[in-house]
Amino acid sequence: MLRPFTLHRPETADEACALLARLGEDSAAYAGGTELLLMMKLGLLRPRHLVDVKRIRGFGEIGLESHLGPRGPSPATAGGANSEGTRLTIGAAVTHRAVERSALVGARCPLVGSVARHVANVRVRNVGTVGGNLAFADPHSDLATLFLTLAASVELVSPRGRRELPLADFVRGPWETARASDELLAAVRLTPWAGDTAAAYVKFGVHERPTLAVAAALRLDGPVGAGRRGGDRIVDARVAVGCVGPKPERAAAAEACLRGASVADLEDAARAASDIAAAGVDPADDLYGSADYKREMVAVFVRRALGIAAARARGVAPATRFPHAVVA
Amino acid sequence: MTIHTVVNGRPHDLDVAPHALLLDVLRDTLDLKGAKRSCDTQVCGACTVLVDGLAVSACTYLAVEADGRSVLTVEGLAEGESLHPLQRAFVEAGAVQCGFCTAGMLLTAKAMLSEHDRPTRADVLHYLRGSLCRCTGYRKIVDAVLAAAETRS
Numbered sequence: 080m081l082r083p084f085t086l087h088r089p090e091t092a093d094e095a096c097a098l099l100a101r102l103g104e105d106s107a108a109y110a111g112g113t114e115l116l117l118m119m120k121l122g123l124l125r126p127r128h129l130v131d132v133k134r135i136r137g138f139g140e141i142g143l144e145s146h147l148g149p150r151g152p153s154p155a156t157a158g159g160a161n162s163e164g165t166r167l168t169i170g171a172a173v174t175h176r177a178v179e180r181s182a183l184v185g186a187r188c189p190l191v192g193s194v195a196r197h198v199a200n201v202r203v204r205n206v207g208t209v210g211g212n213l214a215f216a217d218p219h220s221d222l223a224t225l226f227l228t229l230a231a232s233v234e235l236v237s238p239r240g241r242r243e244l245p246l247a248d249f250v251r252g253p254w255e256t257a258r259a260s261d262e263l264l265a266a267v268r269l270t271p272w273a274g275d276t277a278a279a280y281v282k283f284g285v286h287e288r289p290t291l292a293v294a295a296a297l298r299l300d301g302p303v304g305a306g307r308r309g310g311d312r313i314v315d316a317r318v319a320v321g322c323v324g325p326k327p328e329r330a331a332a333a334e335a336c337l338r339g340a341s342v343a344d345l346e347d348a349a350r351a352a353s354d355i356a357a358a359g360v361d362p363a364d365d366l367y368g369s370a371d372y373k374r375e376m377v378a379v380f381v382r383r384a385l386g387i388a389a390a391r392a393r394g395v396a397p398a399t400r401f402p403h404a405v406v407a
Numbered sequence: 408m409t410i411h412t413v414v415n416g417r418p419h420d421l422d423v424a425p426h427a428l429l430l431d432v433l434r435d436t437l438d439l440k441g442a443k444r445s446c447d448t449q450v451c452g453a454c455t456v457l458v459d460g461l462a463v464s465a466c467t468y469l470a471v472e473a474d475g476r477s478v479l480t481v482e483g484l485a486e487g488e489s490l491h492p493l494q495r496a497f498v499e500a501g502a503v504q505c506g507f508c509t510a511g512m513l514l515t516a517k518a519m520l521s522e523h524d525r526p527t528r529a530d531v532l533h534y535l536r537g538s539l540c541r542c543t544g545y546r547k548i549v550d551a552v553l554a555a556a557e558t559r560s
Contacts, residue, residue, distance in 0.1 A: 081426040081428065082426065083424065083425070083426050084425060084426055085425065086408070086425035086469075086471065112467060112468070112469065113449060113467060116467045116469075117448055117449070117467060120447065120448075120467075129425070176461075196533075199449070199537065200449070200450075200452070200536055200537020200538070201462050201515065201518070201534055201536075201537065202449055202452065202455060202462050202463050202464045202515075202537065203449055203464075203537075205461040205462060205463055206463055206468065287448075287450045287537070
């Protein structure tokens with residue numbers, strides 16, 4: 080059962096922000112409700128006003144660069160065939176299902192589409208939104224972990240104007256973000272990886288939300304999937320670990336020890352990187368497992384994610400069947 | 408708020424509060440008891456209904472969102488005395504044990520079939536992830552969905 084509230088349905092971001100500014104802590108932005116309504120049922124949140132953001136123009140769109148911005152796509156990035164430098168913008172009210180099915184996401188950030196296919200369950204994916212997922216900052220978010228490897232930033236709008244913030248700074252801790260009470264999360268921007276990148280996302284768990292998640296992206300010195308004629312040396316590595324700590328984090332030290340390694344002979348570097356990543360996480364004992372268990376699992380799954388990315392880099396079918404794990 | 412919604416093919420103009428959940432409107436206002444309240448957190452699938460063909464958890468879906476849309480519950484699957492092919496397949500495969508999850512399973516499977524012409528076992532498993540059967544009769548449920556898909560093609 081939900082406590083009574085007034086539902087507002089603004090059609091512009093300005094109107095929505097004015098409502099949030101006026102109603103303050105008594106209000107909450109509402110899109111799919113897959114997180115918000117659960118918190119309200121439990122009485123953890125008791126807003127007397129919900130501001131539905133689904134009717135705001137642009138919030139339900141996926142596009143390139145700043146389709147929500149005042150200037151539209153810049154001439155330097157509009158229509159370019161090369162994805163490098165052109166950011167993908169996903170509106171806050173875009174559902175996981177729409178991300179899964181978007182041809183643009185599939186072309187620019189294919190792993191994002193694959194991961195969207197595995198968020199929660201089909202009912203949540205049909206109504207839950209990207210903006211809601213990020214703004215709630217549940218530590219078990221699939222998207223936040225993956226997006227860290229795509230240099231994600233979020234666009235916030237308020238009566239004071241617009242600002243863009245790196246996702247890593249936006250998410251401050253469990254259910255805590257840098258969003259002010261009169262600000263609205265309008266969109267997330269992702270920077271697609273360069274063409275010579277192989278990647279993997281692996282999550283593990285027996286509950287509805289994952290116990291841990293690892294995103295790994297390896298940029299090579301040549302084409303991926305081309306075997307001996309392709310790239311072999313890792314020129315850039317990105318590894319993000321989610322669900323185990325208070326917020327998802329990049330594992331910079333682990334990334335550093337992967338640079339220069341060969342994907343054909345990655346075992347030693349992957350082992351070192353996974354041990355470093357495990358040492359760097361800040362897990363807590365909870366229903367998902369003890370801190371020690373989670374730390375150990377981080378080592379196991381960083382190694383597995385790197386193994387899958389390396390196999391993809393070489394054009395070899397990776398081993399992807401692990402108990403209680405989902406590979407995207 | 409007044410909403411106009413079509414439930415199982417029948418149009419309704421309903422006066423609902425903003426905080427009314429679709430599940431309560433279906434069960435208490437329209438007396439359709441097929442969708443069940445169980446986990447109440449979108450985890451189990453017992454309250455699954457289709458809104459414009461998409462599976463949603465009616466327990467965590469505001470009734471006002473159904474304005475201008477069509478809702479299908481398990482009561483709308485059969486045509487008169489003639490069971491839907493999925494229902495027939497469930498009966499024939501013995502895919503119903505206590506029956507609590509069955510309505511949600513059927514509707515989720517219906518949504519899956521509308522997206523896949525020839526679903527594989529993996530397609531069915533992927534789609535039914537998050538639909539829980541505590542009798543753990545999953546194998547027969549998946550068999551039934553595949554059999555219904557086969558009958559159709």
